[in-house]
Amino acid sequence: MVVCSYYLELRYNIHLWIADMELYQLRTLVTVADAGNLTHAAERLYTSQPAISAHVKALEQELNVKLFDRTPKGMRLTAHGKILIEKAHSVLNAANELRIEASMLSGELAGAVKIGLNTNAEFLQLSKLHDQLISKSPQLKIQLSEGISVELLDEIRRGSIDGSFYFGSNSLKEVESIYLTSANIVVAGASKWKDQLNTATPADLAKLPWIYPVPFCPYHDFVNTLFEDVAEKPKWTADASSESSMNVLLRSGVGIALIREDEAQPWVDEGLITLWQGQSFSLPLNFGYLKKRKQDPLIRALVQSVQESFEEA
Amino acid sequence: MVVCSYYLELRYNIHLWIADMELYQLRTLVTVADAGNLTHAAERLYTSQPAISAHVKALEQELNVKLFDRTPKGMRLTAHGKILIEKAHSVLNAANELRIEASMLSGELAGAVKIGLNTNAEFLQLSKLHDQLISKSPQLKIQLSEGISVELLDEIRRGSIDGSFYFGSNSLKEVESIYLTSANIVVAGASKWKDQLNTATPADLAKLPWIYPVPFCPYHDFVNTLFEDVAEKPKWTADASSESSMNVLLRSGVGIALIREDEAQPWVDEGLITLWQGQSFSLPLNFGYLKKRKQDPLIRALVQSVQESFEEA
DNA sequence: GCCTACTATCAGAATTCCCGATTGTTGATG
DNA sequence: CATCAACAATCGGGAATTCTGATAGTAGGC
Numbered sequence: 001m002v003v004c005s006y007y008l009e010l011r012y013n014i015h016l017w018i019a020d021m022e023l024y025q026l027r028t029l030v031t032v033a034d035a036g037n038l039t040h041a042a043e044r045l046y047t048s049q050p051a052i053s054a055h056v057k058a059l060e061q062e063l064n065v066k067l068f069d070r071t072p073k074g075m076r077l078t079a080h081g082k083i084l085i086e087k088a089h090s091v092l093n094a095a096n097e098l099r100i101e102a103s104m105l106s107g108e109l110a111g112a113v114k115i116g117l118n119t120n121a122e123f124l125q126l127s128k129l130h131d132q133l134i135s136k137s138p139q140l141k142i143q144l145s146e147g148i149s150v151e152l153l154d155e156i157r158r159g160s161i162d163g164s165f166y167f168g169s170n171s172l173k174e175v176e177s178i179y180l181t182s183a184n185i186v187v188a189g190a191s192k193w194k195d196q197l198n199t200a201t202p203a204d205l206a207k208l209p210w211i212y213p214v215p216f217c218p219y220h221d222f223v224n225t226l227f228e229d230v231a232e233k234p235k236w237t238a239d240a241s242s243e244s245s246m247n248v249l250l251r252s253g254v255g256i257a258l259i260r261e262d263e264a265q266p267w268v269d270e271g272l273i274t275l276w277q278g279q280s281f282s283l284p285l286n287f288g289y290l291k292k293r294k295q296d297p298l299i300r301a302l303v304q305s306v307q308e309s310f311e312e313a
Numbered sequence: 314m315v316v317c318s319y320y321l322e323l324r325y326n327i328h329l330w331i332a333d334m335e336l337y338q339l340r341t342l343v344t345v346a347d348a349g350n351l352t353h354a355a356e357r358l359y360t361s362q363p364a365i366s367a368h369v370k371a372l373e374q375e376l377n378v379k380l381f382d383r384t385p386k387g388m389r390l391t392a393h394g395k396i397l398i399e400k401a402h403s404v405l406n407a408a409n410e411l412r413i414e415a416s417m418l419s420g421e422l423a424g425a426v427k428i429g430l431n432t433n434a435e436f437l438q439l440s441k442l443h444d445q446l447i448s449k450s451p452q453l454k455i456q457l458s459e460g461i462s463v464e465l466l467d468e469i470r471r472g473s474i475d476g477s478f479y480f481g482s483n484s485l486k487e488v489e490s491i492y493l494t495s496a497n498i499v500v501a502g503a504s505k506w507k508d509q510l511n512t513a514t515p516a517d518l519a520k521l522p523w524i525y526p527v528p529f530c531p532y533h534d535f536v537n538t539l540f541e542d543v544a545e546k547p548k549w550t551a552d553a554s555s556e557s558s559m560n561v562l563l564r565s566g567v568g569i570a571l572i573r574e575d576e577a578q579p580w581v582d583e584g585l586i587t588l589w590q591g592q593s594f595s596l597p598l599n600f601g602y603l604k605k606r607k608q609d610p611l612i613r614a615l616v617q618s619v620q621e622s623f624e625e626a
Numbered sequence: 627g628c629c630t631a632c633t634a635t636c637a638g639a640a641t642t643c644c645c646g647a648t649t650g651t652t653g654a655t656g
Numbered sequence: 657c658a659t660c661a662a663c664a665a666t667c668g669g670g671a672a673t674t675c676t677g678a679t680a681g682t683a684g685g686c
Contacts, residue, residue: 020336020337020340021336021408021411021412022335022336022337023333023334023335023336024333024335026411027333037662037663037664038663038664038665039662039663039664047644047645048644048645048646049645049663049664049665050644050645050646050664050665050666050667051643051644051645053664053665053666054643054644054665057665062423062424063411063412063415063416063419063423064415064416064419064421064422064423064424064452065415065418065419070651070663070664070665071652071663071664072651072652072653072662072663072664073652073653073662073663074662074663074664075663075664080418080419083414083418084411084414084415084418087407087410087411087414088411090407090410090411091404091407091408091411093407094400094403094404094406094407095334095404097400097403098334098339098376098397098400098401098403098404099334099376101396101397101400102376102377102378102397103376103377105378105393105396105397106376106377106378106393108377109377110375110376110377111375111377139377350631350632350633351632351633352631352632352633360675360676361675361676361677362632362633362634362676363633363634363635363636363675363676363677364674364675364676366633366634366635367634367674367675370634383632383633383634383682384632384633384683384684385630385631385632385633385682385683385684386631386632386683386684387631387632387633388632388633
C-alpha cells in the first residue's frame with residue numbers, strides 16, 4: 001500500500017492511497033467461493049485461515065463491496081459477490097492464457113505440474129512417467145498428490161491439480177480423459193480362508209467378514225454387482241480409509257476384500273493370501289485433465305508422457 | 314514463493330516452487346514496454362529503477378521467456394515479448410472491468426481519481442470541482458497533477474491519469490473531450506512598453522523582445538498566426554518552462570508574451586502591465602478522458618462534476 | 627577519450643505478509 | 657439449558673518479500 005500526500009495551491013490537503021488488487025487475492029476469492037468457508041479454502045491454498053480472511057477483507061475494502069455474508073456455516077456470496085466473481089474468473093482466465101502462451105513460446109516447459117495418484121506408483125508407471133517428463137522438460141518440477149479417484153477428479157475440476165489417474169468412470173463433463181489400461185480386480189482373503197474361497201458361491205462369500213472399500217471407490221460397484229442376487233448382504237467387518245490400509249487388513253486375515261490382481265499376486269506366491277476363482281472384474285484406469293486446457297502445452301506434454309509411459313509398459 | 318518437498322514411494326525427492334505471477338508485475342511490464350526504458354517506467358510507477366528491473370526479471374524467469382532486449386538505449390520488446398504483452402493487456406483490462414463493475418455495484422465511488430491540471434486552479438474552478446466530487450462521493454480521494462496540455466493528454470492515453478483539463482485541440486483518437494469554456498488570449502507587456510503597444514502593428518510587435526511560450530503549448534499557433542504575414546519573425550528573448558514562470562518574466566519587463574486575459578486583468582488594474590489592442594485569440598478549454606472508459610462510473614462522475622462546476626461559474 | 631544514458635546487482639532497510647493463539651458468534655446436540 | 661463443534665475476526669510477533677540507494681558495467685554520441 002502506497003500513501004502519498006499532495007499540497008497544491010488549494011486550501012486543503014489531498015491524500016491518496018493506492019492499494020492495488022492483486023492476483024493472489026482473486027485466487028483466494030474464487031477459492032473461498034468454491035470451498036464455502038475460509039478454513040477449507042486455506043487448506044486448498046496451503047496457507048492459514050487468517051491469511052485468507054485478510055485477503056477477502058482487503059478486497060472488500062478496496063472494491064467497496066461486500067462480497068460475502070459471514071455465517072456460522074461459512075462464507076456465502078452476496079448478490080454483488082456473485083457478479084464480481086465472474087469478473088474475477090475472467091481475470092484469472094486471462095492470466096492463465098498468458099501462462100499458456102508463454103509456455104508455447106518458450107517451447108520448454110517450466111514451472112510445476114501437479115499430478116494426482118489414485119494408487120501405488122509402480123502400477124501407474126510413475127518412474128517411467130517421471131523420466132519421460134524430465135527428458136522432455138528438464139526445468140519442469142513435478143508435484144504428486146495422493147487421493148482416491150473421485151476426489152482427484154474434483155481436484156482436476158477445481159484446477160488444484162493439472163491431471164490425475166483415476167479408476168472407473170468419470171461423471172464430470174469438464175474433465176476429458178484418456179484410457180490407459182485395465183486392472184483385473186479379484187476377491188481375495190488371507191490363506192486361512194483357502195478352503196472356503198475355493199468352492200464359494202456369492203452367497204457363501206456374503207457370509208464371510210468383508211473389509212469395506214474406501215468410500216466412493218469404484219470397488220463399491222463391483223461389490224454391488226457381486227451380491228446383486230444374494231438376499232443376505234455381506235457383513236462389513238472393518239473400514240479401510242485407504243487402499244494400502246485395506247491391503248494390510250486383508251493380509252492380516254481380518255476379512256475378505258477386493259484387490260487388484262497384480263497387487264495380490266506376490267502375496268499369493270508367498271502363500272499369504274488366496275484368491276476366489278468365481279469371478280473377476282475389469283477396472284479401467286484413465287488419466288483425466290480439464291477439457292478446456294486441452295491445448296495447454298503443459299497438459300499436452302503431460303498427457304503424451306502418460307500415454308507413452310504406458311505404451312512402453 | 315512457496316517451496317515444498319515431497320517424498321513418495323519413489324527413490325527420488327521432488328521439489329516444487331511456485332512463484333505466482335502478480336498484477337503489479339504485469340503493470341510494470343506494460344509500462345516498461347510503453348516507456349521504452351526502466352528509468353522512465355519507474356518514474357511513472359512512482360518507484361525505483363531496481364524495483365522495476367526485478368519485476369521484469371522475475372516475470373522472465375517464471376514464464377521462461379525473454380521479454381526484452383537490453384540495449385544501452387533502453388528495453389526493446391522481443392518478438393515473444395510483443396505477443397505476451399498483448400496477453401498482459403487482456404489481463405489488466407479484465408482487472409479494470411472488475412474494478413468498474415465493483416464501482417457500479419457499490420454506487421458510491423471509492424479509491425482515487427487522478428486529475429490533470431494545465432493551468433492555475435482558480436481558472437479551472439477546482440474548488441467547485443472538489444466540492445462537487447466530495448459531496449457525491451465522500452470516500453473518493455483526489456489526486457492532482459500539473460503539466461502542460463500535450464503531456465497531460467498523453468498521460469490520459471497511458472492511463473496514468475483519469476482525466477485532464479487541456480487547452481486547444483486534441484489529436485489523440487483515444488481521448489474523448491467535453492468543451493468547457495474559452496479563454497481570451499491577449500498580447501501583453503510590462504508597462505514600460507505602453508506607448509509602443511498602443512499603436513503597434515504585428516510587424517512592430519515582432520521587433521520587441523518576446524518570451525518564448527512553453528514547448529508544444531497551443532500559444533505557439535497564435536504566435537504563428539500573428540506573424541504569418543510579417544517577414545521578420547520576432548526575436549525570442551527568454552524561455553519560459555511553465556506558465557507561471559512566463560508570467561513572472563512578463564511582469565518584470567523581460568519581454569512581450571501571450572497571456573490569458575483573466576490572468577492579465579488584475580495586473581493591468583495595478584498598472585504593472587499593458588495590453589495590445591490589436592488582436593486577441595480564443596483558446597478553448599476542454600476536459601479529456603479515455604474514450605473507452607466513457608461508461609466507467611468514475612469517469613462519468615468526474616466528467617459530470619467538471620461540467621457542473623463550470624455551469625455554476 | 628570522455629561523457630551520458632541505460633541496466634544489473636548488491637546489502638541493508640522498510641514494508642508486507644503470514645502464522646499461532648485467542649475471542650466471539652451461532653447452531654446443533656445431549 | 658448447558659455443552660460442544662464449526663466458523664470468522666483480530667492481534668502481536670516473526671518471517672518473508674520487496675524496495676531503496678549506491679555502485680558497477682556497457683554501449684553510443686560528441
